Amino acid sequence: MRVIIAGAGEVGRGVAAALRQERRSVALIDPNPTAINESQSLDCLLVTGSALSRDSLLRAGISDAEIIVLATNNDETNLLGCAFAKRVFSEQVGDRAALGLTTIAKIKDPAILDYSRGAGPLESWSRADHIVCASDEIVQQLAAGLLAPSIDEILPLGDTSWIAVAEVMPGSPLIGSKTGYVGEIFVGIPSIYALRVEGEKGRLTTGSEIIQEGQILVFVSRSTDQFPQITRAVGRKDDEFPSNAQVAIFGASQFGSKLANHYLSEGLNVVVIEPDLDAANELVGSPVGNSKRLDVIHGDPQDEELLRELGIDHYDIAVAALDDDNMNIAISMRAKDKGVPRTGLLLKDRALVEAVHRIGLTRPVSRRLVTVTSILKSIHMNVPGTYQVIPPIPAIISISGEVNSEHSFAGKSVKDTEKRLGARVVMVERLDETGSTTVLNPHTIDSIEVGDRIYLFLARDDLKKVEKALEN
Template sequence: MHIVIAGGGEIGGQIAKALTQKHDIVVIDKDPELRERLEQHDVQFLEGSATDPDTLREAKMDLADVFIAATNWDEVNLLACLLAKGLGAKEVICFVGKSSYMDILTDPRTVEILGTRIDRVLWPQRSLAKEIVEVIMVPGAVDVETLAGGRLRFLEYRVEEKSPYAHRHLKIIDWPEETFMAGVLREGRLIAARDPGFDDLELQPGDRILFTSTPMGFTALQACFAPRGRVRQVMIVGGGNVGYMVAQELSRYRVQIVVVDHNEERCAWLAEELPGALVLQGDGTDTDLLESEGLDNTDVLVAVTDNDEKNLLVSLFAKQAGVAKVITRVGRAENRKLFERVGIDIPLTPRQAAVREVVDWLDSENVDHLSLMEENIELLEIELPSTFRERTLGSLELPTGATVVAVERGKKVSLPNYNQTVAAGDTLLVLSERRVAEDVLARVR
């Protein structure tokens, strides 16, 4: 497919890298410094404006199967999509950052006027807010995914220096029933459950352990990593779209919510929209303010301003104050490793959700990309095709760096049993390094 992407920054650049192996990618951006970074991934770079018809024509818009508008400016994305459609792009995807645009573009009256000029509208901030709430409500976990319509959970826990699992071999640890240990993330690489030498692996501080579990197994697993129980108080620094949506969702639970934002007008709006929350006007980096409003009693701090440096300062202070879990929004992907290196528990970015949604839309019909971990590890949902030859799960030889974590047949879902038989029509949930994902798909066809 010929795919043109407007914006080579945080979202557009990552989408381009994710798609370039299978598709012909052109990225349009005004910043000439992006050229070298993108071209090393075999992405064609075109310097210019995505709202300039001549630039769009130069990108061969009349041959474009898909146009993706992913700049940092909603108005540019909207205009670029309309121009791209007018110049012949078959389908267009528009990213927006403001809730007002999302509301307008999904309004049936707007759709009636625009017709199919914009085929899909994506709002990464909404997905990020949902992810933050899921992580908040599972104490001890650094990532949580709900699978198979809520019948399974995929969980990620970090091994801390004082953890009872640090410096222990996997083969001597008995995990709860109805759980499956899928692998260990170490320095950005996946050591999967069926990789050679997995059972002899000694867990190290900083490792992240990946599990799938049933609801019953989830309760027992939580007791292993978070014996303190439920979250009672959450402090949110940053009352923008993400902060508001996190607070709004948390209001459904029995959680005390404190929201801090510097903008007086925004705080007045938040106080009206979030009647159960304490909304404070002030600088989130003001340590006296945070301490006076109960930081020492806070179970989770969420730093989601639109400034990476401010989020980092707030998060580091919260860690020093003894907050058990700190969740930090990271606007630039290159900062994520830095945040982890200085001890931030859970640095998250809207990019992961954005890349996953686009890749799912463009990928083959029998594969969904459920989750992205790190830059190169993902959870795949693969429906076995009609050509698949029935065999036992144990005889399905996946490459090193990949493992089946669950099997779904009709309405029944189960954790992997390597003696069970899998057949065409079954769905496999596979944890895989992205470098071997194509090999995984080849072996299940």
């Protein structure tokens, strides 16, 4: 079955590339010939046209489509496109309710989702089966990364756990030990489930690999409290995160406002510097602006005198959240030069994210990459749960699924479950007697039980096979 993607921008192309790696049939629609030309290398059906054109949808193969993703740069077009696509699909296949077509709409502005001030819930009227607005995930990922800047990549796994990716540095106490025995060196350290050596795309670990300098290791941490153990284990060190950290955020954008709200909810003092007076006033007049621990300053984030008056060198965290990628890079680098120990920035251009990662002085998060991952999660909702790519280890992905009585591995050991699925079980969530969810280390349980949610690492090439096993 085919997946149609309307919008051949960086998000649309990112989703298309991931689906082609899964060997799915993909069609891309975009009215911009330049965007279509930039998509030539993806081996997709390319259609120059509009998401709101019946002719374009027919040329893209709407009658054979299983999923359509509306990923244009216009929220209203994406919502309207869901209803239109279902109408055209129903005309072609005679399915009046269009139950055979799943529609996914990408939304940039989270205000649209608000029930009272926006148009939510959007699914109730737009005919969109899934709404993807990744702003909360973007903020969560950046805030987590700033807790441990020496860890190369920190990604969410479930509600409270994390994937931590770190390079083994010279002098690491792990060098020479086996991946399955790191707990004998650091008691309580998270387990290693995947690694990558130079020249490879990565692989799952068996526990027998010898850890060497320069390897990229993938840990699964059940708490942010375990981040310091990981940094020490790979031969790095971060200063302890202060309980009364001072936070500077450059930009009162939707992301800057959400970051401010996040740190205020942690009990920290926050200052937001915004060059646009209207945007600064909007933040002051919002619910976030009511906090006594928030200061909003209208000014140029690159003004040296303003930064000196602010005392930026005494801040613990500085984040650049403006809409200009180049300005965000300049601001975060300047804050780092002035002695701010934890600096981060949000970027749209994924190529710039990779460049900043290589420099290694500040924590970048790609807004578009997080959005791509959120869309892929919706596409893979035939197995409801998480879906997470691991950018430094492109050959490995993570998914989760709930165990039912029909699964062949229900009641089996973790080792047997891994053998049956061809994947590593990296975490288990289980309800206790009170109905609360407990996060369990797979090494500590005797068997996988019905009702458990298991989190898996698997080779990207095995995704279809593992999903099929979880569907049964």
